[in-house]
Amino acid sequence: MNLEHLKKLLTSFGPSGREDEIRNTILELIKDRVDGYKIDNVGNLIAWKKGNGKNKKKILLDAHMDQIGFVVTHIDDKGFLRVEPIGGIMPQVIYGGRLNFNGVIGVVGIEEESRETFKKNLKEMSFDNLYVDVAGEVSKISVGSFGIYDSYPIFKGNMVVSLALDDRIGCAILVETLLQDEKPYNDVYALFSVQEEHSLIGAAVGGFDVEPDMAIAIDVTDSGDVPKAHKRVSMMIGKGPAVKVMDSMSVSNPKVVEFLKRTAEKNSIEYQLEVLPFGGTDAYALERTKSGIPTAAISIPTRYIHTPSEVCDLNDADKTVELIQAVVKEEISL
Numbered sequence: 001m002n003l004e005h006l007k008k009l010l011t012s013f014g015p016s017g018r019e020d021e022i023r024n025t026i027l028e029l030i031k032d033r034v035d036g037y038k039i040d041n042v043g044n045l046i047a048w049k050k051g052n053g054k055n056k057k058k059i060l061l062d063a064h065m066d067q068i069g070f071v072v073t074h075i076d077d078k079g080f081l082r083v084e085p086i087g088g089i090m091p092q093v094i095y096g097g098r099l100n101f102n103g104v105i106g107v108v109g110i111e112e113e114s115r116e117t118f119k120k121n122l123k124e125m126s127f128d129n130l131y132v133d134v135a136g137e138v139s140k141i142s143v144g145s146f147g148i149y150d151s152y153p154i155f156k157g158n159m160v161v162s163l164a165l166d167d168r169i170g171c172a173i174l175v176e177t178l179l180q181d182e183k184p185y186n187d188v189y190a191l192f193s194v195q196e197e198h199s200l201i202g203a204a205v206g207g208f209d210v211e212p213d214m215a216i217a218i219d220v221t222d223s224g225d226v227p228k229a230h231k232r233v234s235m236m237i238g239k240g241p242a243v244k245v246m247d248s249m250s251v252s253n254p255k256v257v258e259f260l261k262r263t264a265e266k267n268s269i270e271y272q273l274e275v276l277p278f279g280g281t282d283a284y285a286l287e288r289t290k291s292g293i294p295t296a297a298i299s300i301p302t303r304y305i306h307t308p309s310e311v312c313d314l315n316d317a318d319k320t321v322e323l324i325q326a327v328v329k330e331e332i333s334l
Contacts, residue, residue: 001172001176001314001317001318001321002172002175002176003155005029005172005175005176006153006160006168006169006172007153008025008029009022009025009026009164009168009171009172009175010152010153010162010163010164010165010168011152011153012024012025012168013100013102013148014065014066014067014148014164015066015067015068015069015070015071015086015146015147015148015197016066016067016068016069016086016087016194016195016196016197016198016199017066017086017146017194017195017198018069018146019043019065019066019194019195020043022065022066022067022168022171023039023043023045023065023192026045026065026171026175026192027045029175029179030047030175030178030179030190031047033178033179034047034048034049034178034190035048035049035050036048040205040206040209041205042194042195042201042202042205043194043202044191044192044193044194044202044205044206045065045191045192046189046190046191046192046206046209046210047178047189047190047192048187048188048189048190049178049183049184049187049188050187051183051184051185051186051187051188051328052183052184052185053184053185053186053331055331056185056186056187056331057186057187057212057213057214057332058186058187058189058210058211058212058213058214059186059187059188059189059212059213059214059215059216059327059328059332060189060191060206060207060210060212060214060215060216060286060293061174061177061188061189061190061191061215061216061218061324061328062190062191062193062203062206062207062215062216062217062218062282062283062286063167063170063171063173063174063190063191063192063193063217063218063219064167064170064171064192064193064194064195064196064197064202064203064219064282065167065168065171065192065193065194065202066193066194066195066196066197066198066202067087067148067163067164067166067167067168067197068085068086068087068088068089068148068166068197068306069085069086069087069146069147069148069197070083070084070085070086070089070099070146070147070148071083071084071086071144071145071146071147072101072132072141072142072143072144072145072146072147073143074143075138075141075142075143079134079136079138080131080132080133081106081131081132081133081134081138081141082127082130082131082132083099083127083130083132083147084127085127086146086197086198087197087198087306088197088306089306090306091125091126091127091130092125093306093307093308094108094130094149095108095109095110095125095130096108096109097149097150097308098149098150098151099132099147099148099149099150100147100148100149100150101134101140101141101145101146101147102145102146102147103140104134104137104140104141105134105135105150106132106133106134106135106147107132107133107135108130108131108132108133109130109131109132109133110122110125110129110130110131111129111130111131148163148164149163149164149307149308150308151163151308151309158238158313158314158315159311159312159313159314160311160312160314161309161310161311162309162310163308163309163310164310165220165300165302165310165311165312166219166220166302166305166306166310167196167218167219167220169220169300169302169312169317170218170219170220170300171192172317173218173300173317173320173321173324174190174192174218174324176321177190177321177324177325177328178190180325182329184328184329185328185329185330185331186328186329186330186332188328189210189212191203191206191207191210193206193282196219196281196282200280200282200284200285201285202282203217203282203285203286203289204285204286204288204289207285207286207289207290207293208289208290211290211293212293213294213332213334214256214259214293214294214295214332214334215283215286215293215294215295216256216260216295216296216297216298216324216327217281217282217283217286217295217296217297217298218297218298218299218300218320218324219281219282219297219299219300220299220300220301220302220305220310220312221235221242221244221247221274221276221279221299221300221301221302222235222276222278222279222301222302222305223235223236223237223301223302223303224236225237225301225303226303230277232275232277233276233277234272234273234275235272235274235276235299235301236272236301237301237302237303237311237312237313237316238301238313238315238316239270239272239301239316240269240270240271240272240315240316240319241264241269241271241272241298241299241300241316241319241320241323242271242272242273242274242298242299242300242301243257243260243261243264243271243272243273243274243296243297243298243299244257244274244276244281244283244296244297244298244299245257245273245274245275246275246276247274247275247276247277247278247279247280247281247297248276248277248278248279248280249279249280249281249283249284250280250281250283250284250287250295252283252295252296252297253287253294253295253296253334255294255334256294256295256296256334257296259327259330259332259334260296260298260323260327263323263326263327263330264323264326266326267322267323267326269319269322269323269326270319271319271323272301274297274299276299281297281299282297283295283296283297294334298320298323298324300312300316300317300320301313301316
């Protein structure tokens, strides 16, 4: 994994619906190493490399560019903001933290008319009793302004701690795949999709456009290796990419799952299987596109998803790159 590329991806602004900066970052990294690319009507970046196989198929590899975020819903007469989350964010995660509205930094506080009210609001925390203090820079903000966590990447050996690993780690894996010099066997279409955290609209549009023979969504998943973790989650960081069997929104195509397992075993790539009792990915939208696309997902086990400090193991990302590189070189028979 190229750490400089990953840093650029992790620190590029791009909440759902405002992906221009992250799209430009990705395009700058890949534009000279692909056979073609386009930006579609909803803002997806689709890049492709043509294969040279006799019986080649069209493979769509998806990773969403957007990150969870916030949108300003109200500004009071003293300049304090109220916000609504974009994506699944618990209010407890942001209290006392900082938010970044494209360069304007705000601190998240809570209403406290009295000690009793303060205790009650802490216990019953919601976006209704939280506010954001931008310390006099309210003139640069308006209702409808988009923000993200004010956080940054930290690299600790094989581990990375950062905002937006969901799903910039997936984007980094696709970038590394596209930068390979070797020609793939199959035609490879990389879909850097918009608005996964909000509506899955990017994957639905991109899948309809490309109409591939097979699709693989690359995203993060939960990790069950922390104290008192979810008892029905078995994925662990450091144990390789997780081939998704199902989550709460979709069941992976069994033929694609078996193809991924065979390819990993053939190339001696460590992997694990994922069954997630909650959540979902772009795979849900891809499976439902047009007449149906055979789809599965490959996930990177990640701790503290949707917080300012997500954690994953870069070895898992590197093994995912290996698996994807093997997939695009394989003759596909589903």
